[in-house]
Amino acid sequence: MEKYCPKCRQKRNSRSKFCDMCGTPLEEREGRIKLPKGMYDKVYRRDGYRCQMCGASKNNGAELTIDHIIPLAAGGSNSINNLQTLCRSCNENKADLIFKSGLDVDIEIKKNELKSLLKVISEKREKFKSLTNLLSEEKEILSNCNEDEKIDIIFNIKQLEEEFIPTIESDLKKLNKELQLIEEDLRLKILEKQEKNRLFKILYINIDDSTLSFLKKHFSIDKDSKSDILKSLIEEHEEKEIYDIIFNEFYNDLNKKYRYLVIFRFENSKKNFVNYLINNNFSKDALINELTSTRNHLRNNLLYDLDLNYKQKILLKKYFSLENCSDNVLADRIIDSQYSKKELLNILDSYRLQLLKELSSKISKNDLQLIKEYYSIYSYSKKQTVEYLFDEKNIISSSDISNLLDHISEYNKFSKS
Ligand SMILES: [Zn+2]
Ligand SMILES: [Zn+2]
Missing domain, CATH: 1.10.287 (Helix Hairpins)
Known part of the structure; x- marks a missing residue:
């Protein structure tokens, strides 16, 4: 314990009862005992080496300090729960909030x-x-x-x-x-x-004017100046509530395609989304630009991430009726469909089975014989033959089959003559 003058806000001689500068009765407080070195590190580490008020870190030039949440003068202690990381400027300006x-x-x-x-x-x-x-x-x-x-x-x-x-x-x-x-x-x-x-x-x-007037209207705030509106907003509502409302306002305004991108870009976090809006002055144009570039980024990575082979791409294009389209068109379609990788692979599997079945139904006993002779796969069953055609020879539709049969009959005619 040390003696402290509440008026001068300074430490005083511990043996006197009154301040020798102003005569005010002295108070006792827990001494500003130097925190052990390890304590500084503990607090910094717990707070992620960031100012807990403005988020600044050493990386962006902030000088980090340790702050007593309950000031020592108000009876606060030196325990870790009462300590937080603040940058020098937040610590000094804390008083005049x-x-x-x-x-x-x-x-x-x-x-x-x-x-x-x-x-x-x-x-x-x-x-x-x-x-x-x-x-x-x-x-x-x-x-x-x-x-x-x-x-x-x-x-x-x-x-x-x-x-x-x-x-x-x-x-x-x-x-x-x-x-x-x-x-x-x-x-x-x-x-x-x-x-x-x-x-x-x-x-x-x-905050921009339109978002401000939206909030004023939504929360029926009977104030006019920006500062008064925000004061009563923050006084009466939780941050989460405010963020949710801002989120909904912007999110509902987007069309369906962009909504999916919001979920992807902001990791399904309303807070991330609203923080993005805040950092970009609530500009809808900036948001749309951001989502468009997210979409481009997604498209560029999607086919690579899915690691689809040539055959799988052909199948997917057929599945989405995009037979003669580029890979980019396919990627956009997959993004819009919002299928996960697992769902896509399931689709590919069951679509393959469906096509195999269709192929099989198109091949008569006679056709089967011709095909087996043509490819010298005499010992294959019908099922094996169809799979062979599908997987190795890219024959996946009934028109592919009729083309093949035409080709074989031409070939046979030619080789007999
Ligand atoms: Zn004094
Ligand atoms: Zn700060």
């Missing part, structure tokens, strides 16, 4: 609760200390006193050991539990306020 919310009142109340509780606890600790001192004194007297004093002293010791000290111990236990709850509550409230401020700043800087 733009957006004051109703949370401030709650936070002040909690801070006062915390302070008075800390006072009660420190008084109890003093009392505990003096009672344990008293106990050891009594014990010492007991070993040196005469017989008729003994009875009283034993009574005192018994009372101290069995009543007074255990009562204080259990009080302290309860108070410490209460302290933890208040600290946790206060910490969360301060973080919530910090979050609301972050959201306010971000929206204030980036």
Whole structure:
């Protein structure tokens, strides 16, 4: 513990009761004990080496600092739960946050609760200390006193050991539990306020007029200036709720093809999507450009990712009735169909079986004989022959079969003559 002047906000001589600069009664606070080196690393690592307010990291030139969420002056501790990573500029500007919310009142109340509780606890600790001192004194007297004093002293010791000290111990236990709850509550409230401020700043800087008036209308906000609209929006609604509404507004405006791309591009995360909008000033044009390039990227990678061979591509083109189209057209069609790789491979398998069956039905006994002779596959069954034609000879449709049979009969005529 160290002495601290709440008015000068500075450390003061620990033996005086009043500030030697302004005369204000000094308060006690947990000393700004240097955090152990390992603690800095722990906090940085937990926070991903990023400022928890603006997201800046060392990579973009930010100087990282450790911040006490509940300030030491307000009774906050040096425990890891009360520490967070902030960049130097956020840490210094933390005090004059733009957006004051109703949370401030709650936070002040909690801070006062915390302070008075800390006072009660420190008084109890003093009392505990003096009672344990008293106990050891009594014990010492007991070993040196005469017989008729003994009875009283034993009574005192018994009372101290069995009543007074255990009562204080259990009080302290309860108070410490209460302290933890208040600290946790206060910490969360301060973080919530910090979050609301972050959201306010971000929206204030980036939101465009049409999104702003949409939000004003949607949430029936009876305010006119940008800052007032955003203040009451953020005051009364959770970030998630606001993000969901913005997401729906933009998402529902897109046609079906683009919606699928949104899911792909933003990894199915509404938050990612809205953050993209925020970073691009809510521009619909920018969004469409982004999704178009996502589509191009997808198309370029799709056939490569699927690792389809020539035969599979032909089959898929036939399946989608795109027989004479390029691979790009096929890729677009697959993207729009939203089939997964597994679904596509299943389609290929069952489509192959279906085509084999059709082929088989087109081949008469006589045809089969001619084909087997032509390819010198005398021992093949009908099933094997059809598979051979399909897999090795690219004969997949009934027209391919009739072409083949024509060819064979030409060939046979020619070789006989
Ligand atoms: Zn002072
Ligand atoms: Zn920052």
